[in-house]
Amino acid sequence: MKRIGIIGVGEIGRAIVTGLCEADDKSPEVFLSPRGARAAAELSERYEGVQICADNQEVVDRAEVVIIAVRRQDRHEALAGLRVDGNKLVINVMAGVGIDDLRRTLATGAPLVRAIPLPAVRERRSVTVTCPSHPEVNSLFEHLGGVLPVTDEAAFNVFSALTGTLTTHYWYLATLTSWAIGHGIASDEAEGYVRSLFQEVGRALSDETRSLHQLAANHETPNGNNERIRTTWFGPANSEALNKALDDLLADLKWPRVRARTRSRAVS
Secondary structure (H helix, E strand, O other): OOOEEEEOOOHHHHHHHHHHHOOOOOOOOEEEOOOOHHHHHHHHHHOOOEEEOOOHHHHHHHOOEEEEOOOHHHHHHHHOOOOOOOOOEEEEOOOOOOHHHHHHHHOOOOOEEEEEOOHHHHHOOOOEEEEOOOHHHHHHHHHOOOEEEOOOHHHHHHHHHHHOOHHHHHHHHHHHHHHHHHOOOOHHHHHHHHHHHHHHHHHHHOOOOOOHHHHHHHOOOOOOHHHHHHHHOOOHHHHHHHHHHHHHHHHHHHOHHHHHHHHHHHHO
16 A cells, blocks of 8 residues: 555544554555644554654655645645645545645646545445545545545535534434433433444444335334324424535535635625
């Protein structure tokens, strides 16, 4: 595997390093930017092949594959003045930053590929969406749990919007737990039961012979408890609100600058 540099050592950067370094086969050399100094220091102490560079330019110079994992709003400061030769491969994991946008920022002819790695890549069990398909990028993320290449950025942005629902699911489970606690159930018992209940849902999702609609139907009985909650709480209005939230997020991912200017004018 080629030498990998990571600019921006946040949650995703840490997960990628962990997934690479704790695999069964030989891990690659990894070069980290000084951004996120505490996390970078922890990773370099834990894994022999991980080194912290003096600055972002050194990361680029020493790596063959450069992963850019800074926050979207920090990219201009973090990437200002970087020289990226055409023989490098750049993987962009910043949400809402398109290929043309990043190419203008870096002023490079190097191949640029977008990707959506999730925290579960640390256990090498998360499918990563990429765009466009590139054999070396596909191989990297296949190694980290699986890869789903898509042909264009319009499709890529749809998948990116879907990832924005992840913490909503956790909050839904936390709300169920709080409801049970409010009705006199001990907090550890309430949370333990909710976790157990939805871990079973996770196991059921591995059965790809049934569609998601079929799985839902198989867990319901006519006029039963599950059907009652689904039809009274997750009714048409709730479904429409979720679709609108996703549409708004997708619009921001497609046209972040236009949307930002519109909001700025509305505030002024």
